Amino acid sequence: MKSNNNTIFWEDERVDGADKVNGKAKYAAEHSLPNMAYAVFVTSTIAKGSIKNLDTSKALAMPGVLDVIYYANCPSVPGYISNAAERPKNAIEWRGHKVLHDNKVRFFGQPIALVVADSFENANAAIRFVKAEYAPESFETNFDKARLDAKNLKTNSNYKRGTEKKFKEAFAFVESEFNIPIEVHNAMELFATIAHWEGEDKVTLYDKTQGPKSTQFTVSRTFGIPDKNVRVIAENVGGAFGSGLRSWANVPAACIAAKKLNRPVKLVLTRPQMFSLVGYRPQSWQKVGIGADAAGNFTGISHEAITNTSRYEDFREGIVDVSKFLYACENVDTKYNLLPLDLSTPVWMRGPGEASGCFALESAIDELSYKLKMDPIELRLKNYTTINPENKLPFSDINLKDCYAYGINKIGWKNRPAVPGSLKENGWLIGYGMAVGIFGAGKGSASVRIVLSNDGKLLLECGVSDMGPGTTTAMTILASEAMHMPIQKIKFKLGDSDLPPGPSQGGSGTTSTVGSAVDLACKTLQQKLKEIAIKSAPVFAGMNAEALEVKNEMVISKSDANTKIDIVALLKLANQDKIDLTITSNGKNAAQLKFTSNSFSAHFVKLGVNPKDGTVKILQVVTTGDAGKIISPKTARSQMLGGVVGGIGMVLSEKLEIDHKTGQIINASFGGYHVPLHSQIPPTDVWFVNKPDPNINDIGAKGIGEIALIGFAAAITNAVYNATGKRVRDLPITPEKLGFKTKA
Amino acid sequence: MKPCFQQDGRRSFLKKSTSLVALYLTPSVFIKAFAVDTIVPTPIAKEKLTITINGKLLKLEIDARTTLLNLLREDLAFTGTKKGCEMGQCGACTVHINGKRAKSCMQLALTHQNNKITTIEGLGDGEKLHPMQVAFIKHDAFQCGYCTSGQIMSAVACVREGNAKSRASIQTYMDTNICRCGAYQNIVDAIAEVAKTGAKI
Numbered sequence: 001m002k003s004n005n006n007t008i009f010w011e012d013e014r015v016d017g018a019d020k021v022n023g024k025a026k027y028a029a030e031h032s033l034p035n036m037a038y039a040v041f042v043t044s045t046i047a048k049g050s051i052k053n054l055d056t057s058k059a060l061a062m063p064g065v066l067d068v069i070y071y072a073n074c075p076s077v078p079g080y081i082s083n084a085a086e087r088p089k090n091a092i093e094w095r096g097h098k099v100l101h102d103n104k105v106r107f108f109g110q111p112i113a114l115v116v117a118d119s120f121e122n123a124n125a126a127i128r129f130v131k132a133e134y135a136p137e138s139f140e141t142n143f144d145k146a147r148l149d150a151k152n153l154k155t156n157s158n159y160k161r162g163t164e165k166k167f168k169e170a171f172a173f174v175e176s177e178f179n180i181p182i183e184v185h186n187a188m189e190l191f192a193t194i195a196h197w198e199g200e201d202k203v204t205l206y207d208k209t210q211g212p213k214s215t216q217f218t219v220s221r222t223f224g225i226p227d228k229n230v231r232v233i234a235e236n237v238g239g240a241f242g243s244g245l246r247s248w249a250n251v252p253a254a255c256i257a258a259k260k261l262n263r264p265v266k267l268v269l270t271r272p273q274m275f276s277l278v279g280y281r282p283q284s285w286q287k288v289g290i291g292a293d294a295a296g297n298f299t300g301i302s303h304e305a306i307t308n309t310s311r312y313e314d315f316r317e318g319i320v321d322v323s324k325f326l327y328a329c330e331n332v333d334t335k336y337n338l339l340p341l342d343l344s345t346p347v348w349m350r351g352p353g354e355a356s357g358c359f360a361l362e363s364a365i366d367e368l369s370y371k372l373k374m375d376p377i378e379l380r381l382k383n384y385t386t387i388n389p390e391n392k393l394p395f396s397d398i399n400l401k402d403c404y405a406y407g408i409n410k411i412g413w414k415n416r417p418a419v420p421g422s423l424k425e426n427g428w429l430i431g432y433g434m435a436v437g438i439f440g441a442g443k444g445s446a447s448v449r450i451v452l453s454n455d456g457k458l459l460l461e462c463g464v465s466d467m468g469p470g471t472t473t474a475m476t477i478l479a480s481e482a483m484h485m486p487i488q489k490i491k492f493k494l495g496d497s498d499l500p501p502g503p504s505q506g507g508s509g510t511t512s513t514v515g516s517a518v519d520l521a522c523k524t525l526q527q528k529l530k531e532i533a534i535k536s537a538p539v540f541a542g543m544n545a546e547a548l549e550v551k552n553e554m555v556i557s558k559s560d561a562n563t564k565i566d567i568v569a570l571l572k573l574a575n576q577d578k579i580d581l582t583i584t585s586n587g588k589n590a591a592q593l594k595f596t597s598n599s600f601s602a603h604f605v606k607l608g609v610n611p612k613d614g615t616v617k618i619l620q621v622v623t624t625g626d627a628g629k630i631i632s633p634k635t636a637r638s639q640m641l642g643g644v645v646g647g648i649g650m651v652l653s654e655k656l657e658i659d660h661k662t663g664q665i666i667n668a669s670f671g672g673y674h675v676p677l678h679s680q681i682p683p684t685d686v687w688f689v690n691k692p693d694p695n696i697n698d699i700g701a702k703g704i705g706e707i708a709l710i711g712f713a714a715a716i717t718n719a720v721y722n723a724t725g726k727r728v729r730d731l732p733i734t735p736e737k738l739g740f741k742t743k744a
Numbered sequence: 745m746k747p748c749f750q751q752d753g754r755r756s757f758l759k760k761s762t763s764l765v766a767l768y769l770t771p772s773v774f775i776k777a778f779a780v781d782t783i784v785p786t787p788i789a790k791e792k793l794t795i796t797i798n799g800k801l802l803k804l805e806i807d808a809r810t811t812l813l814n815l816l817r818e819d820l821a822f823t824g825t826k827k828g829c830e831m832g833q834c835g836a837c838t839v840h841i842n843g844k845r846a847k848s849c850m851q852l853a854l855t856h857q858n859n860k861i862t863t864i865e866g867l868g869d870g871e872k873l874h875p876m877q878v879a880f881i882k883h884d885a886f887q888c889g890y891c892t893s894g895q896i897m898s899a900v901a902c903v904r905e906g907n908a909k910s911r912a913s914i915q916t917y918m919d920t921n922i923c924r925c926g927a928y929q930n931i932v933d934a935i936a937e938v939a940k941t942g943a944k945i
Contacts, residue, residue, distance in 0.1 A: 013882065014884060017881040017884075018873065021877040021880045022824070022864065022867075022873060032818075121788070121809045125788075187924055188828050188890040236889065239888040239925055241924075271828070271834075469887060470887065635884060635887075638884045638927060642925045645923075669833060670834050670922060671833050675924060676928075678919050679919050
């Protein structure tokens with residue numbers, strides 16, 4: 001048990017830790033329902049065209065097969081009707097690929113049929129016997145080729161302040177192009193949906209989602225049924241990193257099959273399907289120009305970007321936005337175009353566009369620092385701003401300078417060689433690099449139910465999800481601090497759309513949004529307790545609520561600590577078995593809207609490059625976050641560690657490979673798509689400014705999920721340049737890009 | 745191919761299961777070459793399996809194609825063992841077979857007649873957590889928790905194998921298990937701490 005000022009809590013570990021280490025925590029696919037059937041997708045083997053004929057007869061004859069659902073026998077889905085006039089009023093058209101709906105193929109690996117059987121083995125054995133006859137059409141999956149023809153591009157958004165391309169007139173400038181391949185979230189848990197129709201218009205789903213409420217909305221509108229008739233349960237989510245921010249084909253397909261067969265259906269994607277059916281970080285090309293005067297003041301920044309999307313949906317993200325407001329600069333222009341390809345639709349992947357954008361911007365700044373012969377941190381400090389130059393509002397709080405100071409000291413920045421390629425340790429070329437990350441810090445609305453029972457236990461509920469960052473823990477800690485109650489007596493429940501509405505977990509907004517609601521709920525409960533005390537407990541008769549406080553599970557007079565009543569005794573005295581309140585906390589108030597809020601990070605890397613073969617070994621990482629008050633230090637640290645691991649993958653190994661002759665992904669497994677492993681992870685030091693942001697919300701906390709990753713890629717490539725004098729602008733870094741030939 | 749298997753012998757099973765598995769795992773492009781279409785309507789026989797799971801002897805009748813992973817998760821509700829790739833690449837499904845770690849997605853359940861399987865549910869002593877489970881909580885060696893069962897089963901094996909003598913060795917012998925949330929440093933901290941106690945685990 002620890003004591004921290006007047007806060008008491010027992011331990012700082014995850015409140016749901018025990019269930020995660022003993023296997024009791026249940027994820028979407030781990031629920032079992034009576035008479036449940038198993039479904040497996042059959043996927044297309046062409047990239048584009050139509051299906052002339054689909055022979056399901058052999059699959060239907062396989063043991064245990066109940067049905068093969070495809071365009072010709074798929075029941076009508078209200079949300080699949082394109083014509084609004086024909087669509088039922090309460091239905092909204094499904095966004096994206098309408099699975100099992102028509103005979104069109106839009107990307108390689110698209111689901112074209114769903115085999116449903118009485119066991120997983122029977123379903124899986126039958127998929128190969130579904131035979132499709134295609135009428136293929138020409139397609140394009142090659143981003144690098146297609147982006148060169150302006151006809152292929154869709155203008156998305158342009159921005160300008162001051163003079164365009166001003167950087168070219170500067171004392172010193174750089175203009176460079178950057179390429180990031182498609183990266184795939186690849187959360188460890190496979191996407192899965194169990195759908196169970198409990199009535200004609202009532203369905204329960206166990207689903208892997210970052211937003212039980214958003215999935216509820218999607219399903220209710222797709223099937224044209226009332227929201228309250230859709231229940232989405234996602235009590236544990238095995239990672240998602242953005243891929244769970246929308247519903248994919250598995251959701252409607254499981255619902256369709258369960259309805260058609262009138263029995264619960266479980267549909268689990270395979271690992272290869274995780275590469276093409278649940279989104280990815282889009283491929284990007286960027287060009288950044290940046291110029292500075294002799295003193296290092298930025299005179300102009302130009303940032304252009306192209307990212308891919310699918311043919312059937314536009315997906316855009318904040319790739320060029322970071323250049324608009326991270327540094328003081330009067331002349332900024334950005335251009336952002338989309339390139340539709342015959343692939344599935346991308347989606348936000350951790351750090352989303354800002355991670356791609358910061359890679360380019362922070363690399364370009366590093367390049368410029370060498371031209372100016374200036375320390376890159378000094379250059380950043382020269383252009384430091386406390387006012388957002390895009391919207392002219394002050395940052396609600398910014399302490400990046402503290403992050404720099406910590407990182408400089410901890411990584412040993414003084415040992416960084418001024419001349420690239422000039423430092424060796426144990427035969428390895430040594431380099432130091434750093435880069436900065438920034439991401440918006442929002443506060444939305446959320447509702448929380450708070451229940452204090454007369455056994456002294458406190459229950460809080462919100463329909464948000466926890467895909468791993470530790471929301472359950474952070475919210476429990478917040479309630480413990482607000483209520484001055486031990487953590488053990490508090491339970492925070494989430495992951496169920498039946499709970500009061502909360503946001504999807506994403507965009508680094510959960511702690512700020514749900515945390516504010518938890519804080520407000522606790523304060524409201526305390527007020528209620530004070531009122532009950534004044535009304536029911538004779539010792540408080542005639543007193544004012546302001547003269548009381550709720551602390552250590554008691555209502556106490558502020559002026560006389562001996563005038564007090566235990567809250568359990570109080571409820572009994574008032575003859576109440578519980579206090580049950582549901583409160584809603586709204587977005588930023590007028591005072592908070594006078595500021596612009598962001599979280600910031602600064603990452604520092606020391607690495608070695610083997611001069612014989614170009615192997616990059618990261619030796620040490622210091623990662624620092626400026627995200628207001630850190631609510632749950634242990635889980636927050638873990639999130640930052642996770643960002644470092646994600647960043648290492650982004651820079652050193654992750655790349656989706658597509659065979660452009662067939663449009664097929666050729667490395668759709670962990671054997672071909674390399675995510676970081678244990679032995680690639682260097683000793684990592686995590687540090688937070690940990691100072692409440694006074695202008696964002698009442699709890700002073702901002703998000704860290706994105707800033708943990710944003711900027712990290714450039715910290716590595718900048719260090720590689722420092723070590724070798726070779727600038728890698730195309731991720732991932734491979735020995736060839738450092739001038740080494742790979743062995744044949 | 746005959747419709748079902750009458751004998752229980754491991755040898756005869758293996759003989760038959762080999763062709764069955766070959767069919768099951770054969771890429772669809774080769775199916776035609778093997779003229780597999782002709783055996784399509786063959787009913788799948790239930791096979792007898794005697795196996796001990798977490799100390800409990802079970803006598804089962806199972807689909808011959810069932811992997812140990814699917815037997816645990818789908819048939820026996822031991823969902824603590826996770827499915828991450830079904831290709832032996834991620835380690836989420838790691839269990840102990842006769843005390844040694846193995847990826848349960850790569851094992852046909854029927855090849856484990858009379859074997860003793862330990863899953864994450866059977867690692868601790870009843871409700872009491874195993875020291876490795878305690879260390880994982882203490883060091884926050886997970887985020888989403890999905891790879892955790894496999895990490896812990898591998899971690900216990902790593903210590904028992906004598907491969908947890910240094911951080912570098914732990915990392916190498918834990919490269920079998922992917923953690924996409926990136927809890928690696930904390931996982932190594934947890935394993936190193938348990939190994940340092942020298943206790944028999």
